[in-house]
Amino acid sequence: SPDISVTNTKAHLDKLQEIATANGGNRYTGRPGYKASADWVKAKLDAAGYTTTLQSFSTSAGTSYNVIAEWPHGDANHVVMTGAHLDSVSSGAGINDNGTGSAGVLEVALAYAASGQTPRNRLRFGFWGAEEIGLLGSKYYVGQLSATEKAKLRLYLNFDMIGSPNPGYFVYNDNPAGNGARDDLTAYFTSKNIATEYIDVQGRSDHAAFRASGIATAGTFTGAEGTKTSAQATKWGGTAGQAYDPCYHRACDNINNLSLTALDRNIDAIGHMVWNYAQKDYADPEPPA
Numbered sequence: 001s002p003d004i005s006v007t008n009t010k011a012h013l014d015k016l017q018e019i020a021t022a023n024g025g026n027r028y029t030g031r032p033g034y035k036a037s038a039d040w041v042k043a044k045l046d047a048a049g050y051t052t053t054l055q056s057f058s059t060s061a062g063t064s065y066n067v068i069a070e071w072p073h074g075d076a077n078h079v080v081m082t083g084a085h086l087d088s089v090s091s092g093a094g095i096n097d098n099g100t101g102s103a104g105v106l107e108v109a110l111a112y113a114a115s116g117q118t119p120r121n122r123l124r125f126g127f128w129g130a131e132e133i134g135l136l137g138s139k140y141y142v143g144q145l146s147a148t149e150k151a152k153l154r155l156y157l158n159f160d161m162i163g164s165p166n167p168g169y170f171v172y173n174d175n176p177a178g179n180g181a182r183d184d185l186t187a188y189f190t191s192k193n194i195a196t197e198y199i200d201v202q203g204r205s206d207h208a209a210f211r212a213s214g215i216a217t218a219g220t221f222t223g224a225e226g227t228k229t230s231a232q233a234t235k236w237g238g239t240a241g242q243a244y245d246p247c248y249h250r251a252c253d254n255i256n257n258l259s260l261t262a263l264d265r266n267i268d269a270i271g272h273m274v275w276n277y278a279q280k281d282y283a284d285p286e287p288p289a
């Protein structure tokens with residue numbers, strides 16, 4: 001597996017903080033800090049050789065945008081997609097929620113492009129707008145796919161809050177039966193001697209729209225407003241009786257609101273999954289719908 005650079009990922013977070021600071025302190029839907037975030041991510045992916053689309057859609061808070069990037073190699077009938085929401089709430093810069101997922105997915109995409117790998121499958125990356133006002137960007141994206149395009153999507157991996165300052169190591173458990181990606185994520189952390197817990201995140205992030213369309217999903221999460229138990233502090237470190245992210249949806253979710261250790265472990269897990277699923281043999285004939 002690749003070692004995804006936490007230094008580069010932290011530099012992406014510094015840039016997202018800088019964008020928020022220059023635009024009234026947030027990256028909220030309909031505000032200039034969101035569009036600047038989307039333009040910046042798109043430019044990085046364009047420069048790395050991705051085929052990118054800025055997909056606009058309207059919301060009650062104004063126009064929002066998804067950035068979609070595809071690596072133009074591999075079997076276009078077998079698409080492995082990885083995504084994160086790029087918008088923040090209005091109260092702050094949204095560095096853990098969800099600068100971490102956005103920066104991590106971006107760095108994995110850039111590292112893959114630089115790696116010289118020859119993928120068997122088609123890799124696609126999504127940076128969603130308007131998650132914070134109802135998962136709107138991911139819903140819009142899935143909603144505009146034809147049945148044919150949906151059938152090509154073999155896996156959607158979601159990352160929302162992966163650098164919480166008092167971290168837990170949670171693997172989504174709300175997947176359709178037979179989805180090996182959850183188990184692959186768990187096995188990866190186990191191989192690094194990191195204990196994980198399953199969490200049923202239900203409709204709380206952007207994998208929900210994919211899951212509702214019958215697409216396999218998986219993801220990781222280091223915790224939001226929930227409280228770390230003493231048993232969790234024993235196995236993971238950190239502070240029992242305190243929230244995983246005490247700055248969740250607050251102004252203090254800024255560049256200081258991070259565990260770089262948790263972030264590094266999670267971005268390496270993303271890299272592991274992307275590298276492996278890029279080569280997965282999705283044997284034809286297609287499985288029944």
Ligand code: PHE
Pocket residue numbers: 097131132160161201204205221224
């Ligand atoms: N989607 C939530 C938010 O952005 C956070 C969250 C992520 C909750 C993953 C549960 C699981 O505020």
Ligand code: CA
Pocket residue numbers: 003004005006264267268
């Ligand atoms: Ca790393």
Ligand code: ZN
Pocket residue numbers: 089097132249
């Ligand atoms: Zn949020």
Ligand code: ZN
Pocket residue numbers: 085097098131160161
């Ligand atoms: Zn979030």
Ligand code: ZN
Pocket residue numbers: 077078282283284285286
């Ligand atoms: Zn096929």
